[in-house]
Amino acid sequence: MADFVNHILTLEDSWIGYIVAALVAAVLILHVVAVGALLFIWMERKISGRIQDRLGPTRVGGKFGWLQTLADGIKLIAKEDVTPDLADKFLFKIAPYVGLAASYAAFIALPFADGVVGQHVNTAVFFVLAVLGLEVFSVILAGYSSGSKWSLFGAMREAAQVVSYEVPLGMCVVVPVMICGTMNLTTIANMQAGFFTNWLVFNDPFTFLTAIVYFTCATAGVNRAPFDLAEAESELVAGFHTEYSGLRWSLFFMAEYSSMFIVAALASILFFGGSHGPIPIADVLGLLSLDNLGSSDPAFHVFNEDGGGFFASLNLEIAIARFLGVANLLLKGTIGVTVMMWVRWSFPRLRIDQVMTMCLKYCVPLAAVGFLGATAWQALDLPTGNSLMNSPRYSHHELWTADDSESAVEEASSNEVQTPHEDDTHAAAKAVKLKTVPVSVVKGGGR
């Protein structure tokens, strides 16, 4: 993208290109967060309404009330921003921004489709989880600084709960990483291309188990019912955001809903094929072949480098494939969020000791079993979901390494460690690819 901007501006390797590229990505992602929150809050109201045998919003914005959240947002902005006398004013004021910033920043590394990503990060899995984990700070800050005992209770619960659930969550995420041999979310998604049997959730029984445990832990990690103890209204009034009002209060909600989408999208990338649909429509229609994809810079694929004009060289096939990919991921993520809503409106809330028991007694051992089982499955080379369809999991992996020509393999064999150039994402990607070569040769070559 940066190169593309520089190309348009006829600059050579200028920093301006990087700034513009970052701004474009930032603004686009901000819209995903804001519009996503609007949509999900509206969805939550409609879904809860249907579950509870009522209508939900019906007036604002036409028949389905889909502008209700916007109207409420305007109301919240117009409300007085109250800071309690007892509050630690500075911390109280920045707490919501910390939360929103954390869940917003996690979107940077989330690939919406192959190449449609804010910043290509080779350790995207790690990055997303780490940044998302920062969200707990906002809750602790809010609870600590509010000067209210109920808020403090909420913050303490959140701290205990979220930190505990990071353990099984991390163990679940390791399973796809281990099977795919990469922490790159784009690659993990691409390796599940093809029919839905290729999805990692259907890889073997242990990945199926892991997917379920992941979803449970993710629900707990983003504080959704039945694990929403930090804001348990029947016990703690409103938990950590008891004292908040107006815009700051709504920022907490934007953070909550965008985190929900991130963990759901992460689930779909790690276990449910990411941007790839259950049936490879693009392949069937002959729109593109896999080797068109798999690079880190979207702009150069959609707009050819030497095309000159802006739309003259638009590679329509890839653009359509990416659009479908984005639609797929958004749809899967939304389904995940819908399931969370469904659970929220059906179940009572757990008690704090039950939440911790669930984590330490059930989720952690189950995640461990899933991890060990999946490892054993790979080591013993047992049949996997994708072998049913006779489509090797590692075809893409091989294609990807093949892209780098034989020299990559040679370099790997000569044990020469290549230091990636900091500006060169391709080189950085290559460094990771090199490590994956043995896996793909041993495992993929056989099938």
Place this chain on the structure above:
Amino acid sequence: MASSKIDDPRVIEFDVRTDEMLINMGPQHPSTHGVLRLVLRTDGEVVSDVEPHIGYLHRCAEKIGENLTARQWIPYTDRMDYLAAMNMNLGWSLVIEKMLEYDLPERGRHLRVIISEMGRIASHLVAMGTYGLDLGSFTPFLYGFREREKILNLFEEACGARLTYSYLTPGGATADLPADWTGKCRQFLAEFKEVIPELHTLLTTNSIFVSRTAGIGVMSAKMAIDYGCTGPVLRGSGVYHDLRFHGEERYTEMYDGYVFDVICADPATGKYPESNYEFHGDSLDYPEIPRQAVLGDCWHRFYVRMLEVVQSVRLVEQAIEKYEATSGDWGTPIKLVQKLPVKEAYMETEAPRGQMGFYVVGNGDSIPWRVRARSSSFCNLSVTAPLCQGILLADIPAIVGSLDVVMGEIDR
């Protein structure tokens, strides 16, 4: 501490203790059912002491009763247990009738059974729904309210009001039921039977609900009797006592010829009586008692209410038939300035929340010399402090919710 078990949460917290914190839960708190104020002494999540404070809804109802005539006080009884206003009306009406030695005509008797049992259903639906709310589940609340709304529609047709009815009065009722009311009531009952299994699925058998309520707030039969608990709270502890069976004759004769069960587990076996009521094919069997549940815990108190609703449906069905079979007068309300004899009378009825007693002393005037109401919620609430020792914070809504108190009745 020495006598405590090692896994007592108080012992565990003592090892890593920090300062204790005093917290006001209420009077403005979502789960204190109105304006109950609980002062909690907490150590982290563990609550070591709970002290209920009442009086935030005190409206001098008894004193007002000593300045109004018997019939004029009826609207004030509505505002005591505002979730079961019909049953409050009934209690006051019965005590005045007892004082005046007035005998109700047959049709009026059946009308009162219909109305008071419908009131019981409505009240238990709210108890069930808000209990779900206390435990963090919003949906059962709306399911309960949806059904209650239908009952309120029926009540509105009968008397014009939806919450504070003032319908049953000393001497009978302000009016007979409207012409096609019983048909609509039958239709409601038929629809309602379909809903009961849904409510059981949402809460009674839900595993999270069970883990939140089973074994929590266990109250022995002796303790329930000692503290004067009544109603579902008492029966949830396995005490076979229901004023519709065991009450004063003037009250029990209202239920003459009716067949229904007292919902109460046998303390020896822990089993509830077999449902001998053909309800809805066989799909309305009582759900299984979960293994974790202990007689006298929150789950049993909730369960008793759920099953009592079924018995109330059964009673209303019988009452409608009897009501339709009888003709004539439904009772004449007493005069607004009816003189009360120089004597005293006390009468307890089985209101949805327990025994609601009214005491009245007349001095020959139409205005009583003394009026007193004995509230069931008041006694039921008194067990809060002993039950909430060494529990977790989240158990407080579970325990207080299972007692199902209405502050209007406690403070009066």
